[in-house]
Amino acid sequence: MPETSPRKIPCDPAHHIRQIFIEESCADLAYVHEICERAQLPTQIIADRSDPPVAYGSFPKNLQIGKQHLVLSKNRGCFFKPCPGTREYRCCDYHVLNIGMGCPMDCVYCILQAYLNKPWLTFFVNSHDLFAELDLAFKRTSQFWRIGTGEFTDSLAIDHITRLSPLLINYMRDKTKGVLELKTKSVSIQHLANLDHNGRTVIAWSLNAPAIMTKEELHTASLDERLAAACQVADMGYKLAFHFDPIIYHDGWQEGYSATIKKLFATVPAEKIAWISLGALRFLPQLKAIALTRFPGSTFFHEEFILGLDNKYRYFRALRVEMYKHLLNEMRALASPHTCLYFCMESDEIWQECGFTPGKSQSLPDDLDTAFTRTA
Ligand code: SF4
Numbered sequence: 001m002p003e004t005s006p007r008k009i010p011c012d013p014a015h016h017i018r019q020i021f022i023e024e025s026c027a028d029l030a031y032v033h034e035i036c037e038r039a040q041l042p043t044q045i046i047a048d049r050s051d052p053p054v055a056y057g058s059f060p061k062n063l064q065i066g067k068q069h070l071v072l073s074k075n076r077g078c079f080f081k082p083c084p085g086t087r088e089y090r091c092c093d094y095h096v097l098n099i100g101m102g103c104p105m106d107c108v109y110c111i112l113q114a115y116l117n118k119p120w121l122t123f124f125v126n127s128h129d130l131f132a133e134l135d136l137a138f139k140r141t142s143q144f145w146r147i148g149t150g151e152f153t154d155s156l157a158i159d160h161i162t163r164l165s166p167l168l169i170n171y172m173r174d175k176t177k178g179v180l181e182l183k184t185k186s187v188s189i190q191h192l193a194n195l196d197h198n199g200r201t202v203i204a205w206s207l208n209a210p211a212i213m214t215k216e217e218l219h220t221a222s223l224d225e226r227l228a229a230a231c232q233v234a235d236m237g238y239k240l241a242f243h244f245d246p247i248i249y250h251d252g253w254q255e256g257y258s259a260t261i262k263k264l265f266a267t268v269p270a271e272k273i274a275w276i277s278l279g280a281l282r283f284l285p286q287l288k289a290i291a292l293t294r295f296p297g298s299t300f301f302h303e304e305f306i307l308g309l310d311n312k313y314r315y316f317r318a319l320r321v322e323m324y325k326h327l328l329n330e331m332r333a334l335a336s337p338h339t340c341l342y343f344c345m346e347s348d349e350i351w352q353e354c355g356f357t358p359g360k361s362q363s364l365p366d367d368l369d370t371a372f373t374r375t376a
Pocket of ligand 1: 112
């Protein structure tokens, strides 16, 4: 199959990147040369741990320019660690592989705006250290791990340039104690064709109501593009997952989420879906001011929220339950029986109020593993 140029992919989120900065100690790595060759962008070498010589302006408006610059650097900390869930809410025991920071797409609700302290995008090029760390972790564990790269960045947005995911997919192909989940809002998938994944990688898309996707998720692929890409990777033999997160209250939310769910199941083969998560909007207190400075036309932050036990604002419990029940009713009618429907970071009480049997939330990690095994 001929290679697809990164610039020709529809809705290519990397299209906005204007320049690559390379930390001095990484400049001779073959991997860095490959990335620069594929990106075909101006490059500049900078001292290790230094900032790109760009006048970014003040926070948070600097985030706009920051998304135009990619820094290739070393990860000097850990690549692999448990997802920082919260004790007070039911967690799915996810493990995070930290491949980089920041995202070229721009969602109004993106937690990274409040979380990261650098405006530019960073990608870690010491992949040999990443795989050495994974080797050690797999040697030591008896657990089954679900591993994701989409915690501090989007898994695939610039992957057609970095091509890290094909290396990870190949690495995971014979790992019986783990599964890789690549989570995205892009359609950067052509380079995942013809890989020997051995069914051990799940490709996941975040979905939302059409109005939210259009107004609050800038530079992302449309719903139709995401679902078409999901069909393509299903044809490539990958298992699928979807994340309705964040579910946002807005005028016409019932119709909007129903329309997305109906379109999802009318388009994508249900038997290929391993899991679907639901999570209502939650955000750090400082995010509201940052997002409203950058996106003054957005209105969803003006609803009423309570501060949860994890120090994040969330909708009142009654509204969360109402929204969850609505989405679950639509999904339960259409989903395959083996698809695991679950909540991200909710209490046991919410699970039960939404029709799950008592104790169901405690078995979530096992249920996800079972769903993965049963998915075609
Ligand atoms: S796609 Fe994800 S990581 Fe990227 S801006 Fe949106 S929420 Fe943030």
